[in-house]
Amino acid sequence: MKITNYISEAFTELKDNVTWPEWAEVQRLTIIVAVFSLIFAMITFGIDRGFEVLVAKLYAFLKN
Numbered sequence: 804m805k806i807t808n809y810i811s812e813a814f815t816e817l818k819d820n821v822t823w824p825e826w827a828e829v830q831r832l833t834i835i836v837a838v839f840s841l842i843f844a845m846i847t848f849g850i851d852r853g854f855e856v857l858v859a860k861l862y863a864f865l866k867n
Contacts, residue, residue: 824832
């Protein structure tokens with residue numbers, strides 16, 4: 804009984820007391836998050852690729 808009461812109260816709280824953003828704002832913020840995620844992924848890929856090249860050159864240098 805406690806679990807069903809908790810879930811019921813949670814839904815009531817979400818429905819009555821939470822201020823939800825407008826759909827246009829949700830779309831705008833989603834695009835912003837997606838763009839920054841892509842930028843962060845490209846930066847991470849670039850750094851990873853740079854270290855890969857650096858380590859390969861270091862191993863080649865040490866091998867000779």
